Amino acid sequence: MEIVMREEGAATILNLKGRLDLASGSGLKDEVKALLSKERTLLHLNLGEVDFINSSGLGVLVSIMKEVRLHKGRLTLSNLATYVEEIFEITQLSHIFEIYKTEAEALDSYESVKAE
Amino acid sequence: MTHYEFTYPSVLNSECSMLRDLVGVLDEHSVTGFPKHSILVVISEAFTNALLHGNRLDPNKKIKIVIEINKSEMIADIIDEGQGGLRKIRKRPPSHQWAEGGRGIGIIGHYASSVDFAQTERGGLRVTIKFARRDKREYKKA
Numbered sequence A: 001m002e003i004v005m006r007e008e009g010a011a012t013i014l015n016l017k018g019r020l021d022l023a024s025g026s027g028l029k030d031e032v033k034a035l036l037s038k039e040r041t042l043l044h045l046n047l048g049e050v051d052f053i054n055s056s057g058l059g060v061l062v063s064i065m066k067e068v069r070l071h072k073g074r075l076t077l078s079n080l081a082t083y084v085e086e087i088f089e090i091t092q093l094s095h096i097f098e099i100y101k102t103e104a105e106a107l108d109s110y111e112s113v114k115a116e
Numbered sequence B: 001m002t003h004y005e006f007t008y009p010s011v012l013n014s015e016c017s018m019l020r021d022l023v024g025v026l027d028e029h030s031v032t033g034f035p036k037h038s039i040l041v042v043i044s045e046a047f048t049n050a051l052l053h054g055n056r057l058d059p060n061k062k063i064k065i066v067i068e069i070n071k072s073e074m075i076a077d078i079i080d081e082g083q084g085g086l087r088k089i090r091k092r093p094p095s096h097q098w099a100e101g102g103r104g105i106g107i108i109g110h111y112a113s114s115v116d117f118a119q120t121e122r123g124g125l126r127v128t129i130k131f132a133r134r135d136k137r138e139y140k141k142a
Helices: A022-037 A055-070 A082-090 A103-115 B014-028 B033-054 B085-091 B104-111 B136-141
Strands: A002-008 A011-020 A042-053 A074-078 A098-100 B002-009 B062-069 B073-079 B114-119 B125-132
Touching: A002 A022, A011 A022, A011 A055, A011 A103, A022 A055, A022 B014, A022 B033, A042 A055, A042 A082, A042 A103, A042 B033, A055 A074, A055 B033, A074 A103, A082 B033, A082 B104, A098 A103, B002 B014, B014 B033, B014 B062, B033 B062, B033 B073, B033 B104, B033 B125
Parallel strands: A011 A042, A042 A074, A074 A098
Antiparallel strands: A002 A011, B002 B062, B062 B073, B073 B125, B114 B125
């Protein structure tokens, strides 16, 4: 899995590309842990180029979500392909993740929270 | 039915090789879109179970995949060399919301037409999964 990171204000955006599964998930976990240790706790994962996810990949995302919450941060997801979105629905994980259609919508939500 | 057999050592990277082989089979039989994705997800779930819970990542133990495919259906057997796999499957608790694992069997059940678990003579687990070649969504449209 390829991970491209960039910062947008207080938020860090991770663009993920490829498969999110057992083998590739540990790399993503390590990247997130490194960000949290640097107090970058507002994280957005753009899954637009994730073409495959299975329950191991979902487990990685749940683990990341738990870590982010421990650090009192926030995790958002966006750009889920139809296949990926369906897996979130089947497993009911769509109820626990903050999922946006687009990255822009997710970033707007960070702005609106800040403005409130 | 066209028949394929693949065997992999129980190491993490084998999932990648298995998916590559499976994509090759599906492409050869023009399986595309949702059916292709569903098959890839389901077989990867069964494969991960065999790797972690069956063979416990023991590189000396193998995972065998047998595929039979024709125009109307595909049948896949995923066979590990573990011990007491069937008992483990039956005892596995349901996944709770914040669990990091335990969702694989539910995903298999959602996409497969049928799934059967059997113990092999050596004590490993054989998971037999059937898929209809036509996607459920296409039936709804027709």
